[in-house]
Amino acid sequence: MADEPAAPQQARLEKLASRLQWLLPLFGVSLALVVLCDRLGLADPQRASRPALATSVAIALVQLASALLCVIISAMWLHRASANLAERGVPMRHSPTGAWGWYFLPIANLFKPLGAMKEIWAASIGTDGSVGTTTDPLLVRWWSAWIVGNIALSMSARTESIGGTSMAIVLDVVGVVALFAAGLFFARIVDAVTSSQGGASTAATFA
Template identity: 35%
Template sequence: MRVAKLTLEQGLFRLNRLTAVLSWLLPVSGVMMAIALVGTSTIDGMRTLPSVMAPAAILGVIAALLAIILSSMWLSRANANLRAAGRNLKHGPVMAWLWTFVPVAGLFKPYDVMREIWRESVLHDGQATGQDTATLPQWWGAWLVAMIGMNLSNRAGIEATEFGRFVLVPVVAVAGFAACILLRSLVRTVNHAQASLAQATVFA
């Protein structure tokens, strides 16, 4: 897949639109996925949510998939914008989104991509605070906890145990929601920082 070559101004406009969508989609997908996780767990062989909530669980899965796809597109566009502004990056815009879907590499490469984007967008202009910088590993840590926990909960028998019902499922739900909120913060901060790229390029 080739990433469309846009001018820096066009790229910034597209990034801003993706950021606007992710700003509401990420929290919504976090909440919906939590509902989906709780709704698919069982207590004594019975669902913890009534059947009327089944559509909400389905919508949660759809929202999560859409959030992952759009987040990958956002990474690619943010990367491409930096390249258009003359920044030297290790990762290209194609791999910036593709790493998310590569087995094993998807556990650490998207973090490398985001860290590079963060460094060149936010830290480059000295806009980040210590708390902002800490958000990056917090986001990825929460995401890994959610993904690993979800894989464990899907194993036969674990979900129906007391550990699965009262520990694993709640931890996965909270971690997934936290990852969505933290990513929302990162996305908005980077988008704000990149808004100054066009002006900086003109006066460079």
């Protein structure tokens, strides 16, 4: 009976996870369309026709909204996933707030979020709940794609500002593909952790 209060928390985790399953691909597709519109000049008021400009603005608004929702709901999911483990007595080095807060701190956001996710993954899915010295390949692919995508898009803007248009286009493609892949990898992580925690919660309730 002591585990009954965990049921609403697991339901909340599952609800957040279900939203991320469609929000993450929406963000990736809308980001690709925004970059494409920009490269084709469809977002330029001086060059684009009124219908094309209206379409590009609509796509940009969808991209902005999906990005904002992805940030908020991902943070909520990370907080809940970490809190679920802490509430079940699992010793956690990263607090629920730290699980998402590290993303917003310069320098630390290059490695600390991976450490927090590795801890959540190991405690949720690992056979003994401990954090080992190795990192699951899915986490490596997710974090590598995330870092590469952000760096590529950042370099693209700087490269174009000094006249390197061709290189900027290449970096745009790399950045968009990498971030889209990162979103898909993250969705798989979310699904795996959520399912595993749900199974653990059910087992604890009927133990």
